Amino acid sequence: MLASLYHKCSPLNALLVYLIDHTLIAWFTPKWRKQGNLVLKALSRYINFHSDVMPAETLEEFQCGRNELRAALRTWDKEQTEKLSARWESTLKSTPGGILSGLAENVEVLFVIIAIFLGLRCYILQPFRIPTGSMQPSLNGIRSIDQSGEEATFAEKVGAMIVYGGSYNREIANQTKKIVKFRQKTEWKLFTVTEVLFNDGSTIKIPAAEAETQRYFLNRKASIPSEQHTPFRTFKAGEEIVNARFDAGDLIIVNKMAYHFRKPERGEVFVFDTRGISGISAGTGTGQEGGTHYVKRLCGLPTDTISIANKHLIVNGEQAKEPTLQRVAAGKAPYQDCGYIAMPAPRHLLDTRYYLTEGNSVLLKKDKTKPWLNEYLALGDNSTRQNSFDSRYWGPVHQYNIVGPASFCLWPFTEHWGIIP
Secondary structure, eight states: OHHHHHHHOHHHHHHHHHHHHHSGGGGGSOHHHHHHHHHHHHHHHHHHHHTTTSOHHHHHHHHHHHHHHHHHHHTTOHHHHHHHHHHHHHHHHTSTTSSOOHHHHHHHHHHHHHHHHHHHHHHTEEEEEOOSSTTTTTSOOOEEEEOTTOOOOHHHHHHHHHHHOOEEEEEEOSSOEEEEEEEEEEETTTEEEEEEEETTSOEEEESSOHHHHHHHHHHSOOSSGGGTTSSOOEEOTTOEEEEEEEEOOOEEEEESSGGGTSOOOTTOEEEEEOTTOHHHHHHHSSOGGGTOEEEEEEEEOTTOEEEEETTEEEETTEEOOOHHHHHHHHTOTTSOTTOOOOBOTTGGGTOTTOOSBTTOOEEOOOOSSOGGGOEEEEEOTTOSTTOOOSHHHHOOEEGGGEEEEEEEEEESOSTTOEEOO
16 A cells, blocks of 8 residues: 555655654554564665775665665555675675764764754854842743741652752751851752852852852841841851742753844843953953953943933833833832943943943944944943942943843743743
């Protein structure tokens, strides 16, 4: 029946053969056909890898054999398939490199997968993890959920890991000790952690950025009332230093090809590295101008004149019209109720890093002769009371810093999963 279908309608047969040989239906494929496909694959591979060094007569013989075996498989000719499979399997076994061992074939496939992944990551799509809360509530950084007085069950730990990328951290003081310093660092070039140092020389690691770690300790009830308004707490022996679930920051996918075909657009989320932005290094003390990536909202384009007034971002003399910028300015929950805030003037006189202050406006430069120096304004959506570290402090982002727009939130599976607005 299948062979007659091939002669009546070859396109339909081609689709049918593909479904049988490359989907779950392949489980029910006859043994002779599976063997024929394996030999055809090995024969094609050998030709592709050695055609440039094979004698012309030998190459023609191998190509004819491949075509004959392929035709026999397409017409479901069992007798011819078995005959050709046996012949060419014997030939390939006696030919050096004709049939790879299972280990060699798996290694080859692994290297191909790695090459494809690296190519995609370098030129097309790249994942980034958001460590801080500067884009909340649009995107989450690492968040802490207090668990004081409770201990998570195994099921809760597994569930939190799958859904939120969460991990539980519980530390008990072995003696009276006080926090004296917080130090943020990156482990394995992937994970943002904060070391909490105590006056007895001991340390603990918190899987969160420094700002979130300090916020966690600041919001906890202090055993000493005078320490209620500072994260530098004193803990008595046996007291919980930390008991919280730390949810991983959103994992986003950045389209590195997009800006090769279109210009950046005001209001979209974008990713840039911090090369050459000296104010970032001065503000964090981490040397992040060397290449750490930031995720912010693109709020100003070259030639735009930007200022902040009455909670709104003013672009070229008018309130910004982009919905993503208006919702921050509106200050409706879950956004901060104070909208956009400029740095208090004349604070910039005390620290030259301050860039966008009260009462002043900034013109973003466009250099036609050196377009890589074109300037863009980057602000966090949580750019108000919780002090998003953005262009208001350290100035514009140059075009050469830009990686691409953030297109998709891949994980964890929260309300942010999906296309990023």
